[in-house]
Amino acid sequence: MEGVSLQTGTRPFFPFLNYNSMKKQCLFILLALMAFTAGYAKEVTVQQAKQHAIAFMRTRGVNSVGIRSISAAGETGNAYYIINLAPEGWIIVSADDVVVPVLGYSKSGSLDSSLLPENMHYLLNEYEQQILKLARIVTSPHRGWTDVAGVSTRASEKEIPPLIEVNWNQSEPYNKYCPQKKALVGCVAVAMSQAMSVQHWPVQPKGNISYTSPNYGGLSIDFSKELSYDWNRIMAGSNNFDETARLLYHAGMSVRMNYGEDGSGIPSNEVYRISEALINNFSYPESVSYYWRDEYEGDWEQLLLNELNAGRAIIYNAVDTQNNAGHSFNIDGYDGKGHFHVNWGWGGYGNGEFSIDNLRDAAMQMDYDAYHVVVVGIGAPNQTLRSISLSNNKIEEGLPYGSVIGSVKVNGEDVKSTYDVTVHGTYNSANGSYEQVPFKYENGMLKTTEVLNAEIPKWDIEITVKDTESNTELTQIFRIVVEPWKSIEETTTLKYDRQRHTFRLTTKHNVTYVLKGADGSILEQGALDPLPELNLDASALPAGENSLELKCADEIKTIRIISKLQ
Template identity: 30%
Template sequence: MKNTIMRMKRMNKTLLIASLLLGLTTLMQAQPVSRETARRAAATFLDNNGAKTAQLTDVSAEIGFANLYVFTTDQSFVILSADSRVQPVLGYSLNGPFVAEDMPENKKAWIEEYGDAIQYAIEHQTRASAETAQQWRDLTEGNYNRSGSVVVGPLVQTRWDQGYPYNMLCPSGTVTGCVATAMAQVMKYWNYPEHGLGCHSYLPGNHPEFGVQSADFNATYYDWNNMANTYGSANTEVQRQAVATLMYHCGVSVNMNYGPSSEGGSGATTATVADALKSFYNYSSEVQHHSRSSYDDDTWMAMLKADLDQNMPIQYHGRGAAGGHSFVCDGYTSDNYFHFNWGWSGYADEYYVLDNLYPGPGGIGSGNGIFNDEQGAIFGIHPSECTASAPSNLTYTQLGRNVTLAWNAADGAAGYNIYRDMSLIGTATSTTFTDLALFGDNVYFVRSVDAGGALSLSSNMVTVTVGYQTPDVIDLAATAYGKDVHLNWTAPAWCYPTTPTATLNYGEETPYYLWTSVYYAHRHLAADLVQYAGKAVYKVSSFIVYPGTYSVFVYTKTLNNQPDPNSLAFSSTGIPIAVAREWHDFILDEPAILTGTDDLWVVMKQENTGEDYPTPSFNLSEHNTNAFYAGSTSPTSLYDANSSYNCAWLINTYLTDGTYTYNLYRNDEPIANAIADTHYTDSGLADGTYSYHVTTNYYSGETEPSNSVTVTVPGLVTQTVELSPTWTWWTPVVATTLAELEAAIGSNGILIKSQDGGFVRCENGQWSGTLQDFVPGQMYRIATQEADTFTLTGMPVTTAAISILQGYNWFGYMGMQPANIATALGGFTPALNDQIIGQEGAATYNGSEWTGGLTTLVPGKGYVYHSTASERKTLLIGQ
């Protein structure tokens, strides 16, 4: 469900002027609004509604509308008055940018009417009301905190119309009529009844030549499952017949006066729908028609909200100078905008205030598109047959995206249907259900299903929000090593974008044709992905034709012209999908990074559709030489579809910036940007105390600072020495003396020796011998009588140069943390069959890499390097 809405008040010029001037008083002098003031107001408004305004662009001059400012981003826009005597925000959208190119004439006309209305206010020297003036102050001073959130809706998912194929069974050349289309959409919402009651016949008054129109409701079983939400060239004849039968029967049930659209279309009275639903379709006795004129505004809105709160769509009607129209009200917002489905294939379906029902001309029977007069509605539309009560006390628990719903058992319920954002997502026989929620707001409710399959009213609704968290670092740590500070942190968990940075798609339309297959896949070639190197796949979307069970697999390499099984980056299997003929998203657990040098495979699988022609849909008009399919049992054994077919599967792959980098700050000043690693050494610092924090660069900019850490330089280091009861191979990583080590070992010591023959021996608690002191980077062997552990504290020993001769060479590793051998040796070039020997094992260089039981060098440990080369080399050890 969208939690942002487009507010476009459409009305004729007289009504518009009256609306804008309504409430203007002599309270406050208004004046022209500067471009910079308008920009501040636009930024405040969009920020308050959750839109990003870093790239706010003024397109007012380009568009050329008078008395208006238009500011747009790549995801939103807002239209503002250029004079403060008029309310500031005239229209906005949070679902896309303002596109001036090829703007529809009706849209351009109503925007121009805003400018004319503002000009009228200027010429007549009107003054701003206190409320309007306060709105301007709030927006320009950054104090605006008003926004209308969606409370219910849109409930109805169909986007039907009055022409073909809906009118297939109507008298030749006529349309269904708006009353029938609205009525049919509400009935489809309920998928009720299985069949009707009785029969009915009549003779159309305007065109008796059409003959008697008849419907046998009782003998007709309505094919709800084959009624699609939208219709186009891809729909089957069965689907077209299913919706045409419902449309014609709705028309007959209200005595539709059929006529062609050229004569104004087919007509009926909306009020007759109430009796038709009860008499012919067994809807509840609560179904009643009411006129708005019989109630005050607050009561009328409360009546509408009461039905919508029960998830019951309302059939609504209104009239203007050019005629009337019947349509569906199926949602509302917290600031009293109501959502209307106009029955024009989705055209102008948006949120409107009740006094400004002006979708504009464009649909069948729209006239001038104004329906503010003679408003009325059919309330209480729901089936009467269900013997089960509605579920109650719906609650939820949430762990990330996993949402567990629970509710009280309903009397007479044989099972339950669970809905998310008005779509059926599953069924249950118990009173709990677990769902993998989508990012953003998820609105859930539950309906009981009785033994006969009839649905109850809805439970209460609950809204569960899965946030788009930013990838903040939360565990920055710092250690001072003498004059250096070593910082490290953990890469934050992946966070998902609200919009993709790029999309690999093959069209957004419904499929041109259907075809049988088990697996179907797109192969994106490396050559085509070079431009996306470093970006990541985070979501796959596919057009699902039939309900069933689906799986998705993402591979990032090719092996023998097939997906490489070892490159599987994501799989999600056995996903039940109940709502078909729509695009469905599959969100990856972790991003799949594109290298730009390897292929990308996106493989889908369908099962259990119960259809001869299941979901792998393709557009013959979309040629793609890398479409694959298989009737096998493996997603990595595929056939080239274009060897026999010219097609492209309807699979879209969404990309975002896939690699995080980091910015490091010392005392709030940047010292390093775009760090790819999760560690950094700040070197050569003067004595003092330093504070650090780090931020993450991600697809939406830079995150907030991490936790702050403070360290003092110079930093003393503590080395923990663990001695075994025999020999220990050791090297100092702190500046320490032989005397300090002898004192720490005490009478437990036996012998300390170096490779050059130097030694000290402990006899009767006294140390003596030829070894004078320690050399950085050298390994020393310590023999003790018993195991022991002690610590040495001092300035760190960070680097050393060790001469490597042919044969065996003792050395110690002094890095600040363990490292694999290749990293620890830095730029040193080993010879074939060189060895490194440690007390934990050994490693041999095979010409390209080190192999063997020893893989990591540990600070403070000693090792033996066996060199096969005759020449002398230098090994640099340390940072």
């Protein structure tokens, strides 16, 4: 068997995605902290926090709202305010105007500042440190303090109500089938099962699982001998959640859960276990996949919105590498104004609307989303239209009209003859029409209809696919980025997929390539057309130092690829 090594680093081993204990509930609040650099920043008073909370909730359709309680929180005693609303609901407001005002909110329930889950308390402390540092170096208040409604950068203001109708947990009665009826279910199993509850799928699990658990020894299950699922009973929680507990146990076994009474989880750098289990054990389509945020080349927020628009809940994973803690949860809705609905998988506690974008803070060289990864595509295979994908969303300025941006796939496959595909700009509610955009669909490709200029760096488009046989349609949003001229050195990336043992090269347009073996012989050559990309099978490379030479006009770039026999 051949192995391939690259001059690149590998993703480090992360802590487990797990549940610490029912007394130490893990709750990640994902905060958007964006700084600006002019003006004057200052602390937010209790009265200002109250006023902003009420004004903000009114923009979310809660017209009759009052303040039931407010408490300053944080290690310094005043990093953020936890405000419980009347008659119900809560909101977390920053105590300094250098960051986005609203960190999270819910129209129902309440939060007790003295009973915050341990991991939630830790993460808020981390953001408290960020707020304190920003307050020292940033002189401008965040624009959210003057624009109470919030500025959505999304093309669509459509609200998507929460897709998940259940609020499951990890201890009794949900762990009835877990080892010794004492091990906790595990947050991964809850997130998987809640995502599957939206689809009422599968009919029955399949396959065999056998592994050794550090705490319980050998564990195994033959899914083919299991009864079919009764989704009505699962959703209703019939017989003290017996059928629900069975699904949760199956989900845990499918990912080879490391069960324990104080916590059950999987290594957080092995998220592929989730996608593989959904495909192999629960009969979800091959299009189920996972993406690391720091490697994803498209617009992260649009990825999530496209999933929600397709009626699919998302499994979201986040890692606290300093405290060796991680958590899986679900994103299942959108408020239309930049906040996503999060179901934390703790029996409904803390569910609410949170901002998950703009987590990077260049001013402090902090990156809180480097270890975020999502599992998407969790839709029943009987869906006629499950997904629309675009292989690339970036193009260099100045290319002739008719240049290809990327290939369009439907359900991960080439566009069928029964599909009608249209491209248009986003809907403008002010004039009641769609924006004009310089793009078209043609023969499986998204192409330009004019020469683009980087002075207009971004175009939001909608691609609509209609199946003429079933009369169903699906629309998904994409952001096309027009980049100024860049060298071949700047635009070229080569990534290795360790699961599929393949290389994927992406570069600029008008590039030719020559792949040579260690002895200098030409293995492959040609032009990267119509798409500036190349896929290589690692198993086809001879042992030794191979070279891939790229040429564009007078530019030349050579990449060394070392293949070793194992």
